[in-house]
Amino acid sequence: MRALAALLAGTAALAAFGQAGDPHLRLGAAHFRAGRFDAAVVEFKVARELGSGDEAHWYVAAALTRSGRQLEALEAFEDAAELAPRSADALFLYYRGVACSDAQLVVCAAESFELAAASAGPRVAEQARRLAAEARGLLLAEPPRAAIDTLLAQAEDGAQKGRARLSAAFAREAGALAARRTDRWRALEAQKLLGRADAGHR
Amino acid sequence: MTLPLLAMLLAADPCAPLERSAPDGALAAIYARVAQEEERRGAREASATAWRAAAQLQPPGGPAEQALARHCREAEQATAFELGQQRFNAHDCRGALPLLRQARGGPEDAAAALLEGICAFERADDAGALAALTVAREDPQLAETAELFLGLLALRQGDNHAALARIHTAASSDSPALRSTASQLLRLAARQDRLVLEAAVEGGYDSNALLAAHATVLPGAAQDAFAAGTASVTFRPMADSGPYLLVGGGYRKQVRHPQSDVGLATGTLGWEVKLGPARASIDYGLDFVSLGATPWMLRQQGTLRGLVPLGAALLSLEYALRYEELWPESVRDDSGLRHAGRAGASFHLSHHLLEVSALATRTVGVTAERSSIEAGGELRWVVRPLARLDFEAAVAARWRGFDAVDPELGAKRQEVQIDGLLGADVELTRSLTLFVVLGVQRVASSVGALTYTRLKRSCSIRAWRCWRMATGRPGSGWTCCGWTRSG
Numbered sequence: 001m002r003a004l005a006a007l008l009a010g011t012a013a014l015a016a017f018g019q020a021g022d023p024h025l026r027l028g029a030a031h032f033r034a035g036r037f038d039a040a041v042v043e044f045k046v047a048r049e050l051g052s053g054d055e056a057h058w059y060v061a062a063a064l065t066r067s068g069r070q071l072e073a074l075e076a077f078e079d080a081a082e083l084a085p086r087s088a089d090a091l092f093l094y095y096r097g098v099a100c101s102d103a104q105l106v107v108c109a110a111e112s113f114e115l116a117a118a119s120a121g122p123r124v125a126e127q128a129r130r131l132a133a134e135a136r137g138l139l140l141a142e143p144p145r146a147a148i149d150t151l152l153a154q155a156e157d158g159a160q161k162g163r164a165r166l167s168a169a170f171a172r173e174a175g176a177l178a179a180r181r182t183d184r185w186r187a188l189e190a191q192k193l194l195g196r197a198d199a200g201h202r
Numbered sequence: 203m204t205l206p207l208l209a210m211l212l213a214a215d216p217c218a219p220l221e222r223s224a225p226d227g228a229l230a231a232i233y234a235r236v237a238q239e240e241e242r243r244g245a246r247e248a249s250a251t252a253w254r255a256a257a258q259l260q261p262p263g264g265p266a267e268q269a270l271a272r273h274c275r276e277a278e279q280a281t282a283f284e285l286g287q288q289r290f291n292a293h294d295c296r297g298a299l300p301l302l303r304q305a306r307g308g309p310e311d312a313a314a315a316l317l318e319g320i321c322a323f324e325r326a327d328d329a330g331a332l333a334a335l336t337v338a339r340e341d342p343q344l345a346e347t348a349e350l351f352l353g354l355l356a357l358r359q360g361d362n363h364a365a366l367a368r369i370h371t372a373a374s375s376d377s378p379a380l381r382s383t384a385s386q387l388l389r390l391a392a393r394q395d396r397l398v399l400e401a402a403v404e405g406g407y408d409s410n411a412l413l414a415a416h417a418t419v420l421p422g423a424a425q426d427a428f429a430a431g432t433a434s435v436t437f438r439p440m441a442d443s444g445p446y447l448l449v450g451g452g453y454r455k456q457v458r459h460p461q462s463d464v465g466l467a468t469g470t471l472g473w474e475v476k477l478g479p480a481r482a483s484i485d486y487g488l489d490f491v492s493l494g495a496t497p498w499m500l501r502q503q504g505t506l507r508g509l510v511p512l513g514a515a516l517l518s519l520e521y522a523l524r525y526e527e528l529w530p531e532s533v534r535d536d537s538g539l540r541h542a543g544r545a546g547a548s549f550h551l552s553h554h555l556l557e558v559s560a561l562a563t564r565t566v567g568v569t570a571e572r573s574s575i576e577a578g579g580e581l582r583w584v585v586r587p588l589a590r591l592d593f594e595a596a597v598a599a600r601w602r603g604f605d606a607v608d609p610e611l612g613a614k615r616q617e618v619q620i621d622g623l624l625g626a627d628v629e630l631t632r633s634l635t636l637f638v639v640l641g642v643q644r645v646a647s648s649v650g651a652l653t654y655t656r657l658k659r660s661c662s663i664r665a666w667r668c669w670r671m672a673t674g675r676p677g678s679g680w681t682c683c684g685w686t687r688s689g
Contacts, residue, residue: 038245038247038248038251039248039251041240041245041248042233042236042237042240042248042251042252042255045236045239045252046229046232046233046236046252046255049232049235049236050232067245067248069243069245072243
């Protein structure tokens with residue numbers, strides 16, 4: 001799934017990035033199109049620091065995804081979703097799906113790709129739908145307890161390291177998987193961890 | 203704003219010469235903040251890119267430029283280390299040395315120091331090796347390897363006392379390869395002592411002492427406790443290259459099966475020469491063995507031996523001519539003359555030790571039906587997955603053919619023997635080790651009655667202590683040594 005997603009991501013980026021008005025966002029987009037994702041991260045972060053529109057949060061997250069910094073990307077998407085929910089366009093949601101998929105957050109990936117498919121143009125929508133279907137396919141069987149245990153351990157680890165956004169992403173995924181089990185394995189713990197993580201970054 | 207942005211877009215390499223733009227302190231401060239954040243997250247490339255952007259917006263010599271210079275220097279050092287390591291792995295120390303020296307002070311300082319020290323040692327630059335290895339020794343992960351090479355350096359400089367102390371440190375490493383090398387070096391170091399006295403005592407319990415998988419000359423009996431003692435004197439009048447004499451003996455006492463008590467008295471007179479890194483020796487040995495407190499065997503043996511290090515491998519070649527005279531009536535016909543040749547190689551790969559050998563033996567027995575030819579090979583692998591835990595797997599295959607029809611069996615014997623062994627050693631303490639061994643032996647013989655498959659199991663615990671004293675050196679005295687598999 002990841003390879004296909006990356007291929008599509010690169011193609012889609014060429015078409016969609018670089019339309020922003022801020023010079024740092026424009027430069028970041030140019031770096032992004034040229035495959036210089038580290039430089040893109042820097043420019044998008046500068047744009048964010050300068051307060052160049054809410055979309056800078058999403059650009060940072062997308063560039064981190066393409067830089068292979070998945071955990072930081074997850075944190076950045078959590079930030080963006082909270083601070084700039086209205087700037088979430090189809091391409092950003094698509095990249096969120098890629099980041100979630102890379103981090104093995106299947107529910108998050110499925111939901112993000114579905115949201116992207118609902119508002120994207122025909123080519124991106126088709127790919128996003130396919131990836132969403134792949135993710136949904138993984139969720140047909142009852143999720144194993146071990147997967148929830150792992151996610152909760154990652155959430156705990158994130159909380160201990162002061163990475164509340166990351167902890168929230170893992171705890172939310174654990175809760176979503178627990179809800180798909182008849183015994184709701186450790187659902188309460190996931191809920192508590194999510195509450196703690198949400199309180200942590202406020 | 204457009205020009206500097208365009209310049210930055212074109213300059214993909216953050217360490218390319220700076221192209222200044224109009225100073226903008228506020229924007230430079232933002233880039234610097236991003237650079238620091240990226241640095242904290244370990245994103246070196248992104249950090250360098252941000253420092254570069256900040257430096258372009260500051261006057262020359264500003265803090266961002268200094269930070270960028272540091273980044274670029276570290277990047278160069280990291281690249282130099284990678285290239286140096288590649289040359290080192292290709293055994294090109296001459297090419298590796300300047301790169302490794304360039305890498306010093308960078309992110310891989312200790313590792314570069316270790317490789318530089320090894321290369322300097324190989325190129326006979328003792329002062330350079332000492333300086334670099336002393337730095338590498340400060341890194342806990344590299345300390346044992348650095349100690350080993352510092353020991354080699356001391357050995358070359360004739361400071362045998364310092365060499366032994368350093369190599370002893372490496373001999374207690376968690377890495378079997380390092381321990382094995384150190385143990386071999388300890389024996390080399392011991393060669394420089396003219397007179398060496400050694401003594402050891404051992405006690406333990408074995409669930410199947412007959413298997414004696416880890417023993418060398420002392421078989422035992424099933425389910426038994428035992429105690430053993432050995433002592434030896436080695437005399438090398440010309441230190442490590444020249445004649446040598448070894449005289450020793452030992453006795454192993456079984457508690458429940460005294461018929462399996464074993465005594466050994468041995469003497470070896472030989473000559474060893476060093477030919478560069480290679481060694482060769484010739485010796486004559488005489489062994490007396492008793493079993494159950496009665497004389498069992500007298501063995502005389504002449505041996506030619508050569509050892510050649512080749513990269514990570516140690517190649518060995520050995521030929522022995524042995525005459526064994528068995529005294530008890532029941533086994534007297536097994537006496538005979540044996541020609542035995544063996545070629546082997548051992549490879550040290552990180553925490554793994556791999557040994558492979560081929561052997562051929564010609565036995566000239568008392569009668570033709572006791573005479574035989576044997577050929578085969580052995581493969582042994584040792585790995586230490588955890589500290590104080592070794593796993594070993596070994597397999598050996600041999601073909602044996604006898605010269606004539608055995609009148610008692612009415613057939614001429616031909617056999618194929620395959621042995622497999624899985625073993626684990628747990629070092630409970632420095633001198634207390636638990637062994638678990640599972641072995642299988644399959645013999646397929648042309649005589650049906652001699653075909654069999656046997657499963658062997660053994661669990662034993664052993665306590666071991668040994669002492670060593672080398673005379674003729676100031677401050678020499680008895681030193682204590684623990685058990686090591688390789689030693």
